[in-house]
Amino acid sequence: MKTHFTYFLGNTTEIMFSGWPGQSLESYMLALVSVFLLSLVVEWLSHTKLIDGSTADHYVSDGLKQTLMYAIRVGLAYLVMLAVMSFNVGVLLAAISGYSVGFLIFGSRVFMRSKKIVPNMDQTDDLTPINCC
Structure with missing residues (x-):
């Protein structure tokens, strides 16, 4: 398998593991869906509330x-x-799309349940969002 150091198009690539996704178009499409879902889950974890911090008695377990x-x-x-470092344009677009759709669903105001507009006044997420700027 040839290693690329520039972005390229094509389904003959290795993503994260040797031999994955293989040479077929179906396995390449499955790899793109996997990268999309991975990035969507990262956004979900960044904007979710799973820990019930209503009582101060469990601050250690909540912190863990x-x-x-x-x-x-x-x-x-x-x-x-690591998937994006395969330098495959399809993988890059799948990752960007997953992060974008995840932000649209979980982080943007499109699906907000409350009318709060002031950020970080009442943090409702367990984790702070990943900020690039």
Whole structure:
């Protein structure tokens, strides 16, 4: 398998693991869907509320759960980064699309349940969103 150092189009690529996704178009499409879903899950973890912090008695266990969620989010984000490092344009577009759709669903105001517009006044997410700027 040839290693690319520039972005290219095509379904003959290796993503994250040797021999994956293989040479067929079907396995390449499955790999693109996998990258899309991985990046969508990263956005979901960035904007979700899974820990019930209503009582102050469980702050240690809540902190450990929050740390575990953070570790999972970072691990999945690194997997997406490794996939993008295959320099395949389809993989790059799948990752960007997954992050974008995930933000649209979980982070934008399109599906907000409340009318709060001031950010970070009442943090309702378990983890702070990944900020690039």
